[in-house]
Amino acid sequence: MTGIDAVAAGSRASRERRALVVGGGIAGTTAALRLADAGVATTLLESRPRLGGLAFSFRRDSPAGPLSVDNGQHVHLRCCTAYTWFLRRIGGSGLAPLQRRLDVPVLDVAGVRPRLSRLRRNFLPVPMHLAASLANYRHLTPAERARAAGAALALKALDPADPALDDVDFATWLHGQGQSDRAISALWDLVGTATLNARAPHASLGLAAMVFRTGLLSAPGAADIGVSRVPLGHLHDTLAREALRAAGVHVLTQTRVRAVTAASGGGWTVSAGEGQGSAAEHHADAVVLAVPQREANGLLPEGALPAPGRLLEIGTAPILNLHVVYDRRVLRRPFFAALGSPVQWVFDRTGPSGLGGGQYLAVSQSAAHGEIDESVAALRERYLPELARLLPAARTARVVDFFVTRERTATFDPRPGVGRLRPASRTAVPGVCLAGAWTDTGWPATMESAVRSGMTAAREALTVMGRPYDNDPVPSTTRKGGGMSSADTGGTSGLRSRTAPQNSPTPPPRTAVDARTAQNAEETP
């Protein structure tokens, strides 16, 4: 055989390898891109008419005019190296820029007068990058600030992959480190609830350690916030589709997969849609199931997991978003977090939504178990006065539109013990792999976790198919059978909220005098 023949035979062999990816969220899109990039003929099957899964947009005919609405505010951090790779791979990196440096205004309205403080980093090495900010963080007493610094150092010493940490809740550990209830709510929960989608008493210490170590303590810039300037759907559907098409992936939307069975001649048969005929059947050497855990449980072939049904023990947690369009500008900053109010995080959505005039804010409420099923009227009655309390300019502004988006199963529930339930990508049946933010990536349920899971699943599928595999663009953090390296990650998930367009850094710090003279002498974002 000549060299040319060998190359031709090799490429024939690669064309003969076929993979099916079920689920067109970020995990499935990643897996499909990686498989196609490795020369495998890949088909992606998605039940909905669009790609993007839990991170999507829709159009709303608002009284304020047509709006592009994200189902929930999504941000990523500089340390989300896999999601950054994903953005680059789909041609969207310039569309979701990062802050020049972490800067989060935190407004406390519990007292007589509102108090604004900032969580921001400087350019010093870890942990000094946050020391000055913590020292000036007025929402804690000086003693609480000193104890918070001690707890941060203790957290840095933890190994998030240690299974023992998964049995402990974050609040118990924080109390053990001398943290007051006030410190937990004004500091640890401020970040933790948004990233984990659970408050400290309900969050696994292992996941919390992952978030804080990698996001805040791995590198000075790790927690710099990145946000899309365009609707999520433009990234995760439009651009993702273009990238998949260019890579040669065959994308079938509105195609619900019903069953995965072993094919008689080897490989796997995936039955999709309502039909029983051949049109609804697809054959492949490997299948990546990149669907939520409940669907995966229903689709996995028998014997795939040692304890069938265990996936159903992985709970889910809701996120609620309240969308308010005002007839004028009421918030000067791209975003802020609130204390002493039911409001958690508020984001300026005006730019990405395409709103013509006025200002569009999204109030992002994580771990919203108590409110997720409340009526729009009840939520409106509670939150509009709260926004007016937080933002003086909102008191005289007219509300042009108010609506709510509810994601009841936004993330997996990060409660203690969840680490044991999250499965590895590789199953006991060769050729069927799992992906999804809920699989054992070591990360909370985030876009970063989704991308990492997709990369891992593609690698497993390629290994089964005997295909060479390029190094992952980012090192794996899979714990089961892999050993998580915290060094590589640099990162936690995004806050599950959105910052405003970030092509420019957040506004320069205002002086105390600025703050006091602004807007009726109240401290306001």
Ligand SMILES: Cc1cc2nc3c(=O)[nH]c(=O)nc-3n(C[C@H](O)[C@H](O)[C@H](O)COP(=O)(O)OP(=O)(O)OC[C@H]3O[C@@H](n4cnc5c(N)ncnc54)[C@H](O)[C@@H]3O)c2cc1C
């Ligand atoms: C409101 C909200 C806010 C969030 N905020 C953030 C944030 O700020 N930062 C962050 O990093 N993350 C955030 N997240 C989490 C992030 O969106 C998810 O972790 C991530 O998108 C999950 O991607 P995935 O591909 O693993 O799963 P999914 O997005 O659930 O994708 C699974 C796909 O499988 C499809 N599917 C299911 N069953 C079948 C079937 N039988 N056949 C074919 N297809 C099927 C589904 O339609 C879906 O498209 C947020 C999530 C929500 C809901």
